[in-house]
Amino acid sequence: MKIEIVYDSSTGTTAAAAEAMGKTLEHAGHECRVQSVNKANPTDVTEADLICVGSWVKGWFIVKQHPTPASLRFIRELGDLDGKKVVVFCTYKVAIGSTLRQMAAAFEQKGATVVGHFKYRGPEPDGKFGKFAKSLN
Numbered sequence: 001m002k003i004e005i006v007y008d009s010s011t012g013t014t015a016a017a018a019e020a021m022g023k024t025l026e027h028a029g030h031e032c033r034v035q036s037v038n039k040a041n042p043t044d045v046t047e048a049d050l051i052c053v054g055s056w057v058k059g060w061f062i063v064k065q066h067p068t069p070a071s072l073r074f075i076r077e078l079g080d081l082d083g084k085k086v087v088v089f090c091t092y093k094v095a096i097g098s099t100l101r102q103m104a105a106a107f108e109q110k111g112a113t114v115v116g117h118f119k120y121r122g123p124e125p126d127g128k129f130g131k132f133a134k135s136l137n
């Protein structure tokens with residue numbers, strides 16, 4: 001499977017999580033490219049078999065959490081995603097609120113099917129992501 005992972009990261013945590021996800025997916029036999037939201041080209045990313053977009057959680061820590069504007073904007077810039085498989089993920093410290101739901105909704109508005117959602121309190125994807133990577137075909 002050709003997989004694109006695009007992340008928005010301010011201090012490197014989400015970037016590290018995205019890179020680790022990419023390594024896990026490559027170990028599972030997939031072709032994977034990991035890029036920052038500032039570098040990724042939406043037209044190229046739209047071509048992938050699976051698109052993963054990750055954001056750090058921004059908010060007031062216990063309320064009003066949301067994805068970054070850049071990550072939502074990137075999802076909206078993608079082309080037609082009818083039937084396309086997508087994953088949303090985020091890194092956070094305390095609570096994510098509706099962060100992943102907002103990202104999933106932006107994807108679903110473009111016709112995508114959200115097949116996974118992951119949250120990490122730091123740069124390391126957990127075992128749940130490893131199982132997901134092995135289940136992909």
Ligand SMILES: Cc1cc2nc3c(=O)[nH]c(=O)nc-3n(C[C@H](O)[C@H](O)[C@H](O)COP(=O)(O)O)c2cc1C
Nearest residue numbers: 009010011012013014056057059061091093094095
């Ligand atoms: C301005 C600001 C707001 C934040 N708001 C939240 C929040 O509402 N909830 C939360 O759990 N973490 C919050 N965080 C923590 C970050 O989401 C977390 O440290 C994340 O892993 C940072 O990712 P990055 O290193 O890729 O930028 C906030 C951080 C900053 C700088």
